[in-house]
Amino acid sequence: DVKVTQSSRYLVKRTGEKVFLECVQDMDHENMFWYRQDPGLGLRLIYFSYDVKMKEKGDIPEGYSVSREKKERFSLILESASTNQTSMYLCASTRTATGELFFGEGSRLTVL
């Protein structure tokens, strides 16, 4: 069964801490995405990547960075977590030709 795996389902961090959210897909997809989901705001794109070491900003990249050293792995980094980054983070991947997204189960981050 194809899968997108997010390393942490629930995290609690303190303001100012550095946070890593890891995502791995086993479908050999070219494209990977990080979305943020907040009630009433739907899904908002933070960053995406078309290929290894390639990254592009999405709609809300401020306060975030990403890393894609291997095709199957896409990491989201919060350099200095803030309380307004408390949210559900969703990783997704897709093959360019089809566009349908495969999602991980999400990482719920709370920043105190």
Added chain:
Amino acid sequence: AQSVTQPDIHITVSEGASLELRCNYSYGATPYLFWYVQSPGQGLQLLLKYFSGDTLVQGIKGFEAEFKRSQSSFNLRKPSVHWSDAAEYFCAVGLNAGKSTFGDGTTLTVKP
């Protein structure tokens, strides 16, 4: 710029009743259109997609959707709702290389 509108934030239907969730999009070209479902605490799962051809598309779990270009709509339907269909539903427009813009979602409650 592309956008997706789901006019209904919350819908309640009785089990066994029919369901229609509305989706309107704004996009300059022929769109790729998707419906995803999200159960509580989970990631999103693809229900169905429209790329081209027949404007009535069938998906998983008995769902279908109809693309109407003249109305810029892609409404999701199910003839008889089951209690397990209670979830949040997202309509999305697919852009180049898998980037998608999502609506804000519609929460479905199913009454016994």
